[in-house]
Amino acid sequence: MSHRPLSLLLVAPALAVILLLFVVPLVASVVGAFEVGDGFGFGNFVKATELYTQDAIFTVVIVSLSTVLIGLFSIAIAGYLTLGENPRTVAILRWLYRWPMFIPFIVTGQVLRTFLAKNGLFNNVLISLGILTPVQAESFLDWRGIVIAFVWKQTPFVTLLLAGAMASLDRSTIEAARNLGASRLRILFEIVVPQVATTLLVGLILSFVTMMSVLSVPLMINAQSPTMLTTDIAFRINAYGDYGVANALGLVSLLITSVVAWIYLRHGVRKSL
Amino acid sequence: MSTTNDAMPVPRSSMKRLPMMDLWWLPRALVLGLLAFVIFGPLTNLVLWTVAERWYFPNALPMSYGFSFWARVFSPRGNAMEALGNSVLVAMLTVILALALAIPAGFALARLKLPFRGLILLAFLLPQAFPNLPVYVNIARVFYQLGLNGTILGVVLVHMTHGLVFSVWIATAAFSAVDIELEQAARSVGASAIRTFRDITLPLAMPGLMASAIFVFLESLDEFTGSYFVGAPDINMLPLLLYTASGGGNYQIASITALVLLVPSIGFMLVVERFLKSDVLSKVGH
Numbered sequence: 001m002s003h004r005p006l007s008l009l010l011v012a013p014a015l016a017v018i019l020l021l022f023v024v025p026l027v028a029s030v031v032g033a034f035e036v037g038d039g040f041g042f043g044n045f046v047k048a049t050e051l052y053t054q055d056a057i058f059t060v061v062i063v064s065l066s067t068v069l070i071g072l073f074s075i076a077i078a079g080y081l082t083l084g085e086n087p088r089t090v091a092i093l094r095w096l097y098r099w100p101m102f103i104p105f106i107v108t109g110q111v112l113r114t115f116l117a118k119n120g121l122f123n124n125v126l127i128s129l130g131i132l133t134p135v136q137a138e139s140f141l142d143w144r145g146i147v148i149a150f151v152w153k154q155t156p157f158v159t160l161l162l163a164g165a166m167a168s169l170d171r172s173t174i175e176a177a178r179n180l181g182a183s184r185l186r187i188l189f190e191i192v193v194p195q196v197a198t199t200l201l202v203g204l205i206l207s208f209v210t211m212m213s214v215l216s217v218p219l220m221i222n223a224q225s226p227t228m229l230t231t232d233i234a235f236r237i238n239a240y241g242d243y244g245v246a247n248a249l250g251l252v253s254l255l256i257t258s259v260v261a262w263i264y265l266r267h268g269v270r271k272s273l
Numbered sequence: 274m275s276t277t278n279d280a281m282p283v284p285r286s287s288m289k290r291l292p293m294m295d296l297w298w299l300p301r302a303l304v305l306g307l308l309a310f311v312i313f314g315p316l317t318n319l320v321l322w323t324v325a326e327r328w329y330f331p332n333a334l335p336m337s338y339g340f341s342f343w344a345r346v347f348s349p350r351g352n353a354m355e356a357l358g359n360s361v362l363v364a365m366l367t368v369i370l371a372l373a374l375a376i377p378a379g380f381a382l383a384r385l386k387l388p389f390r391g392l393i394l395l396a397f398l399l400p401q402a403f404p405n406l407p408v409y410v411n412i413a414r415v416f417y418q419l420g421l422n423g424t425i426l427g428v429v430l431v432h433m434t435h436g437l438v439f440s441v442w443i444a445t446a447a448f449s450a451v452d453i454e455l456e457q458a459a460r461s462v463g464a465s466a467i468r469t470f471r472d473i474t475l476p477l478a479m480p481g482l483m484a485s486a487i488f489v490f491l492e493s494l495d496e497f498t499g500s501y502f503v504g505a506p507d508i509n510m511l512p513l514l515l516y517t518a519s520g521g522g523n524y525q526i527a528s529i530t531a532l533v534l535l536v537p538s539i540g541f542m543l544v545v546e547r548f549l550k551s552d553v554l555s556k557v558g559h
Contacts, residue, residue, distance in 0.1 A: 007385035010377035011393060014437055017374060021434040022400050022408060025415065029407035089301050096305065099312045102538035104495030106512045107319075107531040110519050114322055114528070115315035122314065124333040152311070206401055213404040216497040216512070220519060233406050237502075243414065250407025261402050 030254070032247035044248035051245075056252055058226040062143055063211045066150035071204050073155045078162035079188040083174070101156035108153045109220030116140035116148065116221075145221040146228070150211050158203035165199040166192055205264045209257050229253050322528035342525035353530065356514045359425070363510065364493040366429045371436035371489045376482065379444025380470070384453075397441040400434055405498055413502040423507030431499035436489035443488065443553070447481025448474065450553045481553045487541050495534060
């Protein structure tokens with residue numbers, strides 16, 4: 001079973017596609033970021049810094065905040081699914097939490113655009129419950145809308161990965177700790193989460209990068225300034241055909257994710273390398 | 274994880290029937306009710322928009338209901354049918370191409386000796402590990418020169434590249450989860466490597482491969498950014514139609530399109546655990 005040429009042959013076509021249709025354009029975008037007129041220079045970055053520094057910070061804050069919230073919610077849900085003692089609650093929760101997972105980003109954008117609007121169901125329910133008056137109702141279609149959309153969409157994905165990893169844990173340590181009187185919260189954070197930390201990290205990093213690439217959610221929920229870098233890139237291309245600044249902004253988002261990818265390389269994949 | 278709960282009642286109505294043995298039923302019911310609102314509230318709002326004829330602020334509910342927008346969307350002259358056709362065609366071609374590449378690659382990564390296995394596996398994560406937008410922008414630039422911009426093939430190629438992330442990683446996990454002793458047993462009674470793969474490994478890995486096929490299909494159906502740069506405006510697809518309608522303030526048409534995109538996704542969610550068992554999930558990334 002150990003024919004090296006054969007195994008390389010089996011992998012080669014798929015690898016070639018990634019190389020030609022992903023790596024090459026990626027390199028082109030990095031090179032393109034430095035193309036100024038006929039030569040190379042930092043002109044695009046100067047312009048990008050002047051125009052979009054605020055948006056870069058905005059992007060990092062929104063995506064980081066979303067990642068933290070996704071992590072907390074997914075630990076809470078997956079933890080209850082694993083350690084919950086009320087079978088009916090566990091069953092309902094298991095049925096409930098996954099709904100947004102396969103809802104496309106573009107649909108999430110549209111759904112929350114109507115839900116969080118001034119006249120959306122969210123405000124209407126608060127008003128009919130007497131929590132808000134119609135005058136106080138405000139639109140959430142700003143940075144909060146983007147964070148809500150990201151957390152709403154990505155939490156089930158990380159939870160699914162996490163609950164799967166937790167389900168395949170050895171139950172005996174959990175039972176032993178339980179018999180010794182440890183609270184479920186303590187078992188969750190001292191026994192369960194450390195054992196599934198790699199899965200959690202992988203899920204969160206995949207979510208982080210996904211959120212860095214999604215164009216439809218910021219475009220549909222909050223396209224006014226300040227907005228996310230993805231919207232700015234699309235704007236530079238569509239409005240000005242300005243590939244230079246677009247690629248410079250692309251490189252900035254690449255650098256932001258490289259920091260995260262570096263963490264992944266250090267902790268996540270080291271075992272399988 | 275393997276048993277799903279098909280007969281589960283609607284959560285909000287079932288809360289009253291939670292056992293009241295201890296005082297914890299109250300916070301439990303509250304949290305579940307809140308979660309149900311957070312998840313189904315937005316979806317309800319979407320459904321309301323699909324049947325709202327007129328709905329202005331400050332009316333809490335639509336002022337009149339009807340299906341006239343459905344008729345408009347699905348009229349033979351409407352571009353929704355064309356968009357639906359294009360979306361399904363692209364998604365099917367993407368699945369076929371992605372799996373044709375991912376099954377051999379996944380098998381080699383799971384079972385055969387491969388130099389730099391970790392690095393190769395990591396390479397397939399690239400489209401997920403870097404923001405796609407700059408890549409799509411530059412692909413569109415090259416495709417434009419090649420005449421691939423605004424063609425079905427161009428969109429399929431872009432979707433397939435991203436689909437390889439899921440298909441290769443899940444295929445690798447699915448093949449890894451197959452008990453190697455079964456293969457060894459087949460080989461030891463004289464089955465050839467190819468026969469072992471066809472009769473033992475492939476059928477056992479099939480649920481995982483099916484799951485990856487559905488993942489790729491849905492990814493392609495829902496993909497926006499790549500289609501936006503490579504396909505638009507020549508190739509009309511459902512996500513592009515949704516975006517244009519929503520941008521134009523036509524929430525009814527946007528919501529109907531969104532609902533059409535939702536149905537296959539929700540359907541998959543309800544059956545995903547039949548395909549993607551926790552033994553495969555726990556092998557993802559290993």
